[in-house]
Amino acid sequence: MPDLGEPAALTVLTGAGGWFGRAWLRAHAAPQHRHGPVPTGRVRALAGSPGEVTGILEACPGAEVHVGDVVDPEVLQTLFAGAEGAVVVHAAGVIHPRRVDEFARVNVGGTRAVLEQARSAGVRRLVHVSSNSAFGVNPTPTDRFRHEEPFRPYLGYGASKAAAEAEVRAAHDPGTLETVVVRPPWFYGPWQPVRQTTFFTMVAAGRFPVMGSGAQQRSMVHVDNLVQGAALAARVSDVGGDAFWVADARPYPMAEIVRTVAEVLADEGYLVARSRLPGAVPGGRRVPALVARGAERLDRLLQSRGRYQQELHVLGEMDKTIACDIAYTRERLGYEPEVELREGMREAVRWCRQRGIALAPRADGAR
Amino acid sequence: MSSYDVVVVGSGPGGSVTARECARAGLRVLVVEEGERVEPGAVPAYSLEQMRRQYRNQGLTVALGRPPIAYTEAACAGGGSEVNSGLYHRPSAELLDAWSREHAVEALTLPDVEPWLGTVEDRLQVQGRAGELPPASAALARGAERLGWAGLDVPRWAVPGPGHPEKQTMTRTYLADALEAGAELACGSRVDRLDVHDGRVRGVVVAGRTVTSERVVVAAGAVQSPALLQRSGVPVSGRGLAVHPTVKVVAEFAEDVNDPADLATYQVKEFAPALTLGGSASRPSLIALALSERGWSVAGEPREAWRRQQVYYAAIRSRGRGRVRSVPGFRDPVVTYRLTREDLALLRSGLARLMHLLLAAGATRLLPSYAGAMTVTTNADVAPAAAAMTRSRAALMSVHLTGTLPLGERRGGVVDSWGRVRDVTNLWVNDASLLPDAPGINPQGTLMAIAHRNVDRLLRGDG
Numbered sequence: 001m002p003d004l005g006e007p008a009a010l011t012v013l014t015g016a017g018g019w020f021g022r023a024w025l026r027a028h029a030a031p032q033h034r035h036g037p038v039p040t041g042r043v044r045a046l047a048g049s050p051g052e053v054t055g056i057l058e059a060c061p062g063a064e065v066h067v068g069d070v071v072d073p074e075v076l077q078t079l080f081a082g083a084e085g086a087v088v089v090h091a092a093g094v095i096h097p098r099r100v101d102e103f104a105r106v107n108v109g110g111t112r113a114v115l116e117q118a119r120s121a122g123v124r125r126l127v128h129v130s131s132n133s134a135f136g137v138n139p140t141p142t143d144r145f146r147h148e149e150p151f152r153p154y155l156g157y158g159a160s161k162a163a164a165e166a167e168v169r170a171a172h173d174p175g176t177l178e179t180v181v182v183r184p185p186w187f188y189g190p191w192q193p194v195r196q197t198t199f200f201t202m203v204a205a206g207r208f209p210v211m212g213s214g215a216q217q218r219s220m221v222h223v224d225n226l227v228q229g230a231a232l233a234a235r236v237s238d239v240g241g242d243a244f245w246v247a248d249a250r251p252y253p254m255a256e257i258v259r260t261v262a263e264v265l266a267d268e269g270y271l272v273a274r275s276r277l278p279g280a281v282p283g284g285r286r287v288p289a290l291v292a293r294g295a296e297r298l299d300r301l302l303q304s305r306g307r308y309q310q311e312l313h314v315l316g317e318m319d320k321t322i323a324c325d326i327a328y329t330r331e332r333l334g335y336e337p338e339v340e341l342r343e344g345m346r347e348a349v350r351w352c353r354q355r356g357i358a359l360a361p362r363a364d365g366a367r
Numbered sequence: 368m369s370s371y372d373v374v375v376v377g378s379g380p381g382g383s384v385t386a387r388e389c390a391r392a393g394l395r396v397l398v399v400e401e402g403e404r405v406e407p408g409a410v411p412a413y414s415l416e417q418m419r420r421q422y423r424n425q426g427l428t429v430a431l432g433r434p435p436i437a438y439t440e441a442a443c444a445g446g447g448s449e450v451n452s453g454l455y456h457r458p459s460a461e462l463l464d465a466w467s468r469e470h471a472v473e474a475l476t477l478p479d480v481e482p483w484l485g486t487v488e489d490r491l492q493v494q495g496r497a498g499e500l501p502p503a504s505a506a507l508a509r510g511a512e513r514l515g516w517a518g519l520d521v522p523r524w525a526v527p528g529p530g531h532p533e534k535q536t537m538t539r540t541y542l543a544d545a546l547e548a549g550a551e552l553a554c555g556s557r558v559d560r561l562d563v564h565d566g567r568v569r570g571v572v573v574a575g576r577t578v579t580s581e582r583v584v585v586a587a588g589a590v591q592s593p594a595l596l597q598r599s600g601v602p603v604s605g606r607g608l609a610v611h612p613t614v615k616v617v618a619e620f621a622e623d624v625n626d627p628a629d630l631a632t633y634q635v636k637e638f639a640p641a642l643t644l645g646g647s648a649s650r651p652s653l654i655a656l657a658l659s660e661r662g663w664s665v666a667g668e669p670r671e672a673w674r675r676q677q678v679y680y681a682a683i684r685s686r687g688r689g690r691v692r693s694v695p696g697f698r699d700p701v702v703t704y705r706l707t708r709e710d711l712a713l714l715r716s717g718l719a720r721l722m723h724l725l726l727a728a729g730a731t732r733l734l735p736s737y738a739g740a741m742t743v744t745t746n747a748d749v750a751p752a753a754a755a756m757t758r759s760r761a762a763l764m765s766v767h768l769t770g771t772l773p774l775g776e777r778r779g780g781v782v783d784s785w786g787r788v789r790d791v792t793n794l795w796v797n798d799a800s801l802l803p804d805a806p807g808i809n810p811q812g813t814l815m816a817i818a819h820r821n822v823d824r825l826l827r828g829d830g
Contacts, residue, residue, distance in 0.1 A: 139642075139713040143641065148514035148515055148516070150746065150753075151750050
C-alpha cells in the first residue's frame with residue numbers, strides 16, 4: 001500500500017453539480033469503503049449555475065457552495081480564499097456543448113485559470129479530471145491504452161482535454177503546487193445526467209444500437225470507483241506530475257454493456273423490449289458498423305464548422321474500442337475498484353427510480 | 368543435366384532445409400537458384416550494393432494497392448537468410464493453435480514443432496547478445512524503460528566474430544551442409560515452369576530444357592512459388608498474401624547512435640503481436656534517401672550527421688490480404704495488396720507510439736516516412752503527424768511475405784498439412800508460402816522448423 005500524506009482540512013471542488021462532482025460530494029457526506037481515503041473535512045463546491053445548487057446540497061448538505069463561471073478570475077479568487085494547504089479537485093468541464101468553441105473556453109481556459117488561482121492561493125495539490133478522449137480510440141479490440149500513451153485526441157472535446165492535461169502536468173511544481181491527473185473513461189452510476197437516462201430508455205425500448213459485432217470493448221468507470229481513484233490521487237505521496245487511468249477492473253464488450261443494462265432493468269421491474277434489442281439476444285439484429293462511420297464523418301464535418309450534435313457524436317463512437325489498462329494505477333495508487341458493471345448499473349437504475357425518473361413502463365403496470 | 372531424386376526450386380531457408388535433409392538421406396538432390404552466389408561478407412550488409420546483387424529487381428518490388436507497399440525479396444544463394452537481420456523468435460503456442468484451427472492443419476501444435484525448433488536453433492547457433500546494447504538498440508530500450516513498455520533484445524543466429532557478431536546464413540549452414548552431403552547447386556538458373564502432366568511433375572524447365580526428377584519441391588518464396596505453380600498450369604489463386612505492413616521514422620539524437628555495421632536487435636513487444644517497434648537498417652545512403660526531399664538543415668558537421676540518425680519502424684499484423692498473379696509474357700508476377708481501414712488505424716497508432724517512445728528516448732527530431740510528413744520535435748506534434756498519414760500519403764514497406772499457399776486440410780487449399788500439392792502427387796511446397804499468416808514475429812525460425820517437419824514426412828516415404 002502506498003504512503004498516504006496528511007488529509008487536507010479543506011477540499012475545493014469545481015464542477016460540483018456534475019455527475020462525478022455530486023458523487024464525490026456524496027462520498028464526502030457518507031463515506032464508504034469503496035470510496036477509499038475520500039477527505040471528510042470542509043468542502044467548498046463550485047456550481048456552474050444556480051440551478052445546480054439544489055442537487056449539490058442534496059448530495060452533501062454541509063458543502064459551502066459557490067456559483068459562477070470557472071474561467072472567471074473573480075469567482076475563483078473567492079473560491080480559493082484561504083485555501084492554503086487545501087486540495088483542489090478540478091472536475092469542471094463541458095462534454096456536450098452547443099458550440100465547439102466552448103471546449104477550449106471552459107476545458108482549457110478554465111483549467112488554466114484554476115491552476116493559476118490555486119498556485120497563488122498556496123493550494124497543496126490539484127487533482128485534475130481528464131478523459132480517455134485525449135487518447136482517441138484503440139486500434140484493435142484487444143488493445144489497451146497504457147499509462148504512457150501519446151495524445152491522439154478524438155475531435156474537439158478530446159483536443160481540449162489533451163491540452164488541459166498537458167498544462168496540468170507541466171504545472172506540477174513540488175515546491176509550490178503538486179498536480180495529479182486522473183483519466184476516467186465512460187461513467188455510470190448514481191447522479192447520472194439526462195443523457196445516461198436516455199441511454200437506459202433506449203435500451204429498455206430495444207432501440208439502442210450495437211454496432212457491428214458488438215465485440216468492440218469499452219472501459220467504464222462507476223462513479224464511486226472514480227471517487228476512490230481521485231481520493232487516492234489527492235492523498236498518495238510522491239505521485240505529483242503523474243497521470244492515472246481510473247476505470248473498472250476490466251473493459252466490457254459493448255454487447256455485454258447493453259445486455260447487462262437490459263437485464264438489470266428487467267430485474268428491477270421494468271418492461272424491456274428484449275426481442276427488439278439489437279445484439280442483446282443471440283442472433284438479434286445488429287446495426288452495421290457503417291452507420292457509426294457515417295455518423296463519425298458527419299460529426300467531424302459539423303465540428304469543423306463549429307457545431308456540436310450530441311447524438312451524432314455518441315453514435316460515431318459506438319463502433320470503437322476505447323479501453324485502458326489500470327495496472328499502473330493499481331500499483332502506484334493502490335487503487336482497487338470495488339464496483340462492477342451489473343451491481344453499479346443496478347444502483348443507477350434504483351437511483352433513478354427513487355427520484356421518480358421514468359426509464360420504461362413498469363412490468364406491474366404501476367407508474 | 369542428369370535426372371535427380373529431388374529438385375528443389377530456391378535455396379532460401381525452406382529450400383536449404385529441404386536440400387540438406389534429402390541429401391543426407393542419400394537422395395540425389397539438385398537445388399536450382401535464380402540468383403547468384405555471394406559469399407557472406409563480400410558485400411556490406413544493408414548496403415545499396417547488396418540490394419543490387421542479392422535482391423530481386425535490386426530491391427525495387429512493389430505490391431500495388433492504395434497505398435502501395437514496397438517489399439523486398441532476396442534473389443541469391445541462401446535467399447532471405449543472406450540479407451535479413453537474423454532475428455529469431457519461437458512461435459507462440461497460441462499462434463500455432465490458431466493456424467491449426469483456422470486452416471485445419473494436422474500436427475502443428477507447439478509440441479509437434481518444438482523438436483524441429485531445437486534442431487534449427489542448434490544449427491544456426493541462435494544466441495542472445497553478450498555485453499552492452501549498441502547505441503541504436505540502447506535508445507529503444509531506454510525509451511521503453513521510461514514508458515514502462517515491455518521489450519527485449521531479440522536473439523539472433525550469429526556467432527562471435529571479430530568486432531561484431533557474424534550472422535549465420537544458409538550458405539554458411541544448411542546449404543553448406545547440403546552441398547557437403549552431395550547436393551548440387553545451380554545458381555543463375557531460373558525455373559521457367561514445372562513440367563506437369565496427368566497429375567505428376569516430371570521435372571523443371573530451365574532455359575528451355577527439362578531437368579527430370581522423381582520429386583520437385585518448390586521453395587521460391589511467397590511470391591515466386593505461387594507464380595511458378597500458376598505458370599505451370601497448377602490451379603493456384605495466389606490470394607492470401609500476408610505481410611507485416613511497416614511504417615518508418617528517421618530519428619535524430621544529440622549523440623551518435625548509428626553503427627552501420629551493426630543493427631538494432633531490440634524490439635518493443637508491449638503491443639505484440641498486433642504491433643512491434645524496432646530498428647531498421649540505417650546505412651548512410653538509406654538515410655540520405657529518406658531525408659532527400661525533406662531538406663533537414665544540419666548545423667555544424669553535415670557530412671557526419673548520419674551518425675546521429677537512425678531509422679526505426681512500427682510493423683503491424685495486418686487484416687488485409689494480397690494476391691500474386693503471373694501474367695503471360697511478363698517475367699515477374701503482378702502483386703497486389705489491400706490494406707484495410709483497421710490496418711491503417713493500427714499503423715497510425717503504431718507510428719504515434721513509436722514517435723512517443725523515440726522522444727522519451729531523447730530523440731531531438733523525427734521524420735515519419737510518408738509523403739509530405741512534418742518534422743516532429745515535441746509530444747504535441749505526434750498526434751497531427753500520425754493523423755496526417757492518409758492512404759494517399761502513406762509510404763509503407765514490408766518484409767516477411769507469407770500466406771499464398773497455406774498448409775492445411777481446408778477445402779479448396781492447394782497444399783495439405785505437409786505442403787504436398789493435392790493435385791500433383793510428387794510435388795511439394797516448402798517455404799514461407801505455407802505459413803497461413805504473417806505471424807507478428809520474424810518468421811524465418813518458424814518456417815524452417817515447419818520445413819524440417821514437412822521434409823521429414825516426405826522422407827518417411829509417403830511421396
